[in-house]
Amino acid sequence: MLGVRALFxxxxxxxxxxxxVLTHTGACARVASTIYSKDLAHRQACTMANTIxxxxxxxxQHIDEELFNExxxxxxxxxxxxxxxxxxxxxxxxxxxxxxxxxxRVLVICGPGNNGGDGLVCARxxxxxxxxxxVLYPKRPSKQLFQNLTTQCEKMDIxxxxxxxxxxxxxxxxxxxxxxxxxxxxxxxxxxxxGDILSQLxxxxxxxxxxxxxxxxxxxxGCPDGIQPDMLLSLTAPKKAANHFKGRYxxxxxxxxxxxxxxxxxxxxxxxxxxxxxxxxx
Amino acid sequence: xxxxxxxKEPETIEPLRYLSKTEVAxxxxxxxxxxxxxQQQLIEIWGHACAIAITKAFxxxxxxxxxxxxxVVCGPEQNGSIGLVCARxxxxxxxxxxxxxxxxxxxxxHQDFTIQCEKMDIxxxxxxPTEVQLLNDAYNLVIDAILGPETDQxxxxxxxxxxxxxxxxxxxPIVSVDVPSGWDIDEPAKDxxNPEVLISLTAPKKCATGFSGKHFLAGxxxxxxxxxxxxxxxxxxxxTECVIEL
Numbered sequence: 233m234l235g236v237r238a239l240f241x242x243x244x245x246x247x248x249x250x251x252x253v254l255t256h257t258g259a260c261a262r263v264a265s266t267i268y269s270k271d272l273a274h275r276q277a278c279t280m281a282n283t284i285x286x287x288x289x290x291x292x293q294h295i296d297e298e299l300f301n302e303x304x305x306x307x308x309x310x311x312x313x314x315x316x317x318x319x320x321x322x323x324x325x326x327x328x329x330x331x332x333x334x335x336x337r338v339l340v341i342c343g344p345g346n347n348g349g350d351g352l353v354c355a356r357x358x359x360x361x362x363x364x365x366x367v368l369y370p371k372r373p374s375k376q377l378f379q380n381l382t383t384q385c386e387k388m389d390i391x392x393x394x395x396x397x398x399x400x401x402x403x404x405x406x407x408x409x410x411x412x413x414x415x416x417x418x419x420x421x422x423x424x425x426x427g428d429i430l431s432q433l434x435x436x437x438x439x440x441x442x443x444x445x446x447x448x449x450x451x452x453x454g455c456p457d458g459i460q461p462d463m464l465l466s467l468t469a470p471k472k473a474a475n476h477f478k479g480r481y482x483x484x485x486x487x488x489x490x491x492x493x494x495x496x497x498x499x500x501x502x503x504x505x506x507x508x509x510x511x512x513x514x
Numbered sequence: 515x516x517x518x519x520x521x522k523e524p525e526t527i528e529p530l531r532y533l534s535k536t537e538v539a540x541x542x543x544x545x546x547x548x549x550x551x552x553q554q555q556l557i558e559i560w561g562h563a564c565a566i567a568i569t570k571a572f573x574x575x576x577x578x579x580x581x582x583x584x585x586v587v588c589g590p591e592q593n594g595s596i597g598l599v600c601a602r603x604x605x606x607x608x609x610x611x612x613x614x615x616x617x618x619x620x621x622x623x624h625q626d627f628t629i630q631c632e633k634m635d636i637x638x639x640x641x642x643p644t645e646v647q648l649l650n651d652a653y654n655l656v657i658d659a660i661l662g663p664e665t666d667q668x669x670x671x672x673x674x675x676x677x678x679x680x681x682x683x684x685x686x687p688i689v690s691v692d693v694p695s696g697w698d699i700d701e702p703a704k705d706x707x708n709p710e711v712l713i714s715l716t717a718p719k720k721c722a723t724g725f726s727g728k729h730f731l732a733g734x735x736x737x738x739x740x741x742x743x744x745x746x747x748x749x750x751x752x753x754t755e756c757v758i759e760l
Contacts (some may be wrong), residue, residue, distance in 0.1 A: 302643070303633045304630055306554050308552045320754050323753070360735065379550070380550035381550075382553060384549055386549070388737050388738065491635065492635065507569050
């Protein structure tokens with residue numbers, strides 16, 4: 233890659249006009265196509281030979297850090313794409329016309345970190361897709377980003393609950409629950425009020441769609457007596473916990489992984505169809 | 515929008531509104547100030563939707579050249595940043611964008627977008643050849659992300675004036691992001707560039723009235739309150755799509 237870049241650099245520095253311009257642009261196009269065809273060939277080989285990689289917790293954290301530090305993505309940007317993937321997966325697994333209860337109410341439970349932020353973005357897009365989301369957001373981080381995402385939801389007339397409903401109320405009122413409580417950084421004990429929330433979620437009969445990791449599960453080993461979601465939306469790449477996922481729908485979302493990053497960690501990501509931002513893994 | 519089950523009333527479909535330059539500025543100010551959208555968030559939404567619109571106008575299979583190359587020309591302000599995000603998503607969609615970004619904004623926000631593209635191995639040209647045939651030969655289309663509603667289009671400075679002269683002569687299709695660069699927002703240009711495709715972001719602008727090429731509306735994020743306040747009468751996007759052809 234470095235060799236190609238150097239060639240490229242020399243081509244680009246040619247500043248004289250006339251005959252060399254033809255060479256320059258021709259070279260540009262040729263070199264560009266070299267970069268692109270190398271990448272495509274590599275990816276095709278990967279998809280054929282290997283299956284998608286399931287990440288450990290540390291690996292997931294490293295990838296996240298690289299996306300922000302080296303690739304200079306902002307949390308705003310990636311959260312927007314992640315939340316859009318969530319809403320899209322929900323609408324594929326639970327299309328509006330298939331919902332049993334009218335109006336098409338969905339409960340979105342947002343945790344205290346980035347997973348919660350993904351949930352807020354998801355709620356906003358669900359509203360635009362015609363669903364009627366309500367958000368439970370009991371522990372709100374002080375960062376401006378989360379306050380802004382909350383305002384964006386409020387201004388879309390998305391109601392915020394003041395407390396977690398009981399399981400039987402959830403079953404009566406909502407068609408499904410989006411679990412955006414804990415993500416891949418989760419470790420250790422569950423602090424209140426989330427312990428109580430998770431106990432209620434274990435009792436409900438309506439489907440749960442978990443964002444990235446079923447909340448309460450160990451990110452690598454799962455949780456045999458934890459919540460059992462019907463849908464899992466893995467973001468960027470699935471984590472090892474997904475090996476223990478027994479629900480109906482496993483989607484991959486977060487279609488923003490630069491090819492170089494994918495290659496570095498050998499993620500072997502599948503080819504998303506067309507311009508879709510989700511890919512169904514099962 | 516409303517999901518309470520009403521009896522079907524005969525609805526008169528109000529026409530889609532085309533916004534003036536002032537209205538565009540007002541909507542954006544409200545989005546940032548009152549609705550608390552972030553600038554980077556909006557640019558990401560717009561760039562992503564723009565890329566999807568381009569894949570609808572020019573599907574990979576429809577491109578005539580061997581490689582799905584396209585040239586994305588980015589101006590110094592917001593329109594240019596949208597072009598950068600658009601290029602990045604086109605890369606994810608298997609196109610082969612090359613970017614020409616002569617005057618880079620000093621804002622760190624826009625610099626981040628540049629680095630993201632560089633890190634996706636998207637090539638950046640150091641200058642735009644004035645020999646139009648070179649562009650016609652190398653690229654399937656040109657994406658014009660030079661000047662948007664935020665710029666005063668009446669005073670187009672160099673190097674953009676020169677670039678627009680070049681673009682007026684290309685034979686390959688031009689896709690303009692939001693407004694055709696060099697056009698006055700409020701009225702169609704008489705001798706400006708002539709894009710084959712226009713991708714209006716959020717809502718179309720007055721200059722797009724009677725646009726004869728393919729016209730897309732891209733970006734599905736506007737809160738209903740703003741839609742109502744400005745009487746935008748946006749069409750209904752199908753399913754989960756964020757782009758609709760007008």
